[in-house]
Amino acid sequence: MTIALRRAEETDAAQLLAWRNDPETRANSRRQHILTWAELIEAPPGTRRETYIGDIDGRPVGTVRLDYSDDLCELSWTVAPASRGQSIGRALVEAAIATATTKRLTAEIKPGNRASRRIAEALGFKQMGKERGLEIWQLERP
Numbered sequence: 105m106t107i108a109l110r111r112a113e114e115t116d117a118a119q120l121l122a123w124r125n126d127p128e129t130r131a132n133s134r135r136q137h138i139l140t141w142a143e144l145i146e147a148p149p150g151t152r153r154e155t156y157i158g159d160i161d162g163r164p165v166g167t168v169r170l171d172y173s174d175d176l177c178e179l180s181w182t183v184a185p186a187s188r189g190q191s192i193g194r195a196l197v198e199a200a201i202a203t204a205t206t207k208r209l210t211a212e213i214k215p216g217n218r219a220s221r222r223i224a225e226a227l228g229f230k231q232m233g234k235e236r237g238l239e240i241w242q243l244e245r246p
């Protein structure tokens with residue numbers, strides 16, 4: 105499966121908000137309220153955010169966010185609700201890892217999010233502990 109990542113633009117706003125505000129995505133996210141576009145796109149203080157859409161044959165199937173701070177990149181990911189359970193999540197995160205420029209990558213995952221835990225584990229992330237009830241997964245590259 106080939107996923108092409110492209111930078112999200114304002115024309116993708118409705119699509120990204122629909123994916124992000126879907127109940128399952130909210131339940132698995134740090135912020136569980138319904139987000140506005142400004143909240144979705146704004147980087148946390150001290151970080152630089154890159155938001156990508158993943159396309160398969162020109163069809164948008166999910167999104168990944170790369171938040172850079174110093175030598176660290178935090179990944180977060182969402183597959184379009186209609187495209188879940190088809191190995192797209194794993195391919196999406198793999199593409200995000202290939203795009204990220206830091207050696208150290210992290211992801212915060214809710215303990216009950218079995219699909220995301222599987223994806224992180226399969227792609228070489230190690231669980232480093234827990235913060236605020238979320239598991240911290242880390243990938244260290246040579």
Ligand SMILES: CC(C)(COP(=O)(O)OP(=O)(O)OC[C@H]1O[C@@H](n2cnc3c(N)ncnc32)[C@H](O)[C@@H]1OP(=O)(O)O)[C@@H](O)C(=O)NCCC(=O)NCCS
Nearest residue numbers: 129132181182183188189190191192193194218219220222
């Ligand atoms: C989590 C999410 C990204 C997974 O994407 P996906 O495309 O459905 O997952 P995949 O099909 O690539 O499956 C990845 C692995 O999880 C397993 N899996 C998929 N859905 C599962 C489920 N509901 N429960 C348990 N395991 C599941 C798959 O069998 C696969 O395991 P394998 O590699 O051993 O075969 C997607 O469900 C999603 O966007 N959820 C809402 C947002 C979210 O949770 N984001 C992540 C926050 S950390």
